[in-house]
Amino acid sequence: MAEIIYDILNFDKPIGEKSFRDTLNELEGKDSNTLKTVLSKEQLNSLVVILFAYGLHYDELVEEKRQRFLNTLIEKKLPLFQVSQTFAGHLLNNLDQGSEAEFQQLLQMEHNIEKILSNERLLDFVEMELLDPVTTFRKWEYGRFALAYMAYYFFSDVKWDKVEKISKVEDCLKRIGKNLDKKEGSLDSQEKLFLLTMAKGMLMPEKTNMAEFLLVGSYVQENMMRLSARIKNLSEILESVIQKEISRQKGKEGPNL
Numbered sequence: 001m002a003e004i005i006y007d008i009l010n011f012d013k014p015i016g017e018k019s020f021r022d023t024l025n026e027l028e029g030k031d032s033n034t035l036k037t038v039l040s041k042e043q044l045n046s047l048v049v050i051l052f053a054y055g056l057h058y059d060e061l062v063e064e065k066r067q068r069f070l071n072t073l074i075e076k077k078l079p080l081f082q083v084s085q086t087f088a089g090h091l092l093n094n095l096d097q098g099s100e101a102e103f104q105q106l107l108q109m110e111h112n113i114e115k116i117l118s119n120e121r122l123l124d125f126v127e128m129e130l131l132d133p134v135t136t137f138r139k140w141e142y143g144r145f146a147l148a149y150m151a152y153y154f155f156s157d158v159k160w161d162k163v164e165k166i167s168k169v170e171d172c173l174k175r176i177g178k179n180l181d182k183k184e185g186s187l188d189s190q191e192k193l194f195l196l197t198m199a200k201g202m203l204m205p206e207k208t209n210m211a212e213f214l215l216v217g218s219y220v221q222e223n224m225m226r227l228s229a230r231i232k233n234l235s236e237i238l239e240s241v242i243q244k245e246i247s248r249q250k251g252k253e254g255p256n257l
Contacts, residue, residue, distance in 0.1 A: 004137050007094070011145075015089030020046040020074050024113065036110040044107055045092055047116060050074060051126045052088035053081050056134065057224045069225075070117070080228040083149045083220065087142055091130050099129040135221070140210045143217030147201045154231050158239045160202045162246045169203050172245055179241045186237060191230070194219055195238050 023043040027034060039047065050073055058066050072078055073085075095103060102125055112118050134142050151160070163172060176199050180192045187195070197216055201208045220227065227234075 006133075006137060009090055009094050009138070009141055011090055013090075013093045015086065015093060016042050016045050018042045018046045019076060020050045021076060023047065024074075027113065034114045035112050037113060038108065038110055039113075041107060044103075044111075045089065047111070047113065047122070048092060048126060048130070049085040049088040051116065051123065052091075052130050053084040055123075055126055055131050056084050056221055057081070060222065060225045078228055080150075080154065080231055081224060082153075083146050084224070086149065087134070087145050088130060090145075091134070091138075095129065099125075102129065134217075139217040139221075140213040141217075143213035143215065143220065144201075144208075146220045147198055147213070147216055150231075151198060151202055155198065155235050155238060157235065158202075158242050159246060160242070163203055163242055163249075173200055173203065175245055175248070176241055179244055180237075183237055183241070186233070190219060190223070191234060195234060195241075198238065199242070 023039070023046045024034075026043070027037060050070075053073055054066075054070050058069060061069055073081060092103075106122055106125060109121065111122060117123065151158075163169075173196070177196050180187065180195055183192070194216065197208070197212050200212070201216075
């Protein structure tokens with residue numbers, strides 16, 4: 001297999017905030033022909049990120065539920081899937097010369113925005129230029145991004161900054177792992193490993209390696225729907241485990257004078 005040489009994604013450039021629902025509202029307000037319409041760059045980006053999230057996660061669902069899943073993405077009723085949509089926005093900011101040329105051609109084409117899965121050339125672009133890299137050589141970057149995004153938006157009640165003051169973080173992670181083991185009835189083995197990797201990524205980012213990010217990337221890609229249903233419970237479990245470690249440390253340090 002030939003070696004793949006690629007640049008690490010640059011996340012500095014801001015991504016567009018327009019959602020595909022915004023695009024639909026704009027075009028409906030202008031009485032545009034939604035079966036054949038040329039899209040602006042922002043509008044096309046909003047469509048691409050929906051197609052990316054759908055393409056990355058639809059295998060988790062039986063075929064009969066996939067159209068409903070697509071509609072739910074469009075209506076922004078699955079907040080956790082913003083992880084993938086936001087990552088797709090960064091991918092669009094990092095297109096290589098050939099991919100950017102193809103995107104420019106798509107900007108000149110008419111697209112069916114009523115039946116978005118009927119746009120074959122657009123689907124080919126999403127698959128080859130975005131999905132193929134993310135499911136192969138960029139999967140670790142997706143995993144790293146997913147960890148950071150979820151920690152910020154969905155695990156925000158966890159007091160990471162308090163734990164970082166502990167002198168031996170490696171020992172702390174071992175205790176967190178043991179305390180997660182005690183939640184056996186509330187967690188499956190994959191969820192436990194995900195939460196432990198989340199803790200390591202936040203407490204020891206410099207020691208979290210590519211293999212661990214790959215693991216997270218695969219887990220999130222294959223289990224996003226389940227994660228979406230479980231994210232509140234997982235956040236509460238990790239928060240309680242971290243709080244227990246903080247309380248233990250405070251007790252060991254003695255009372256504040």
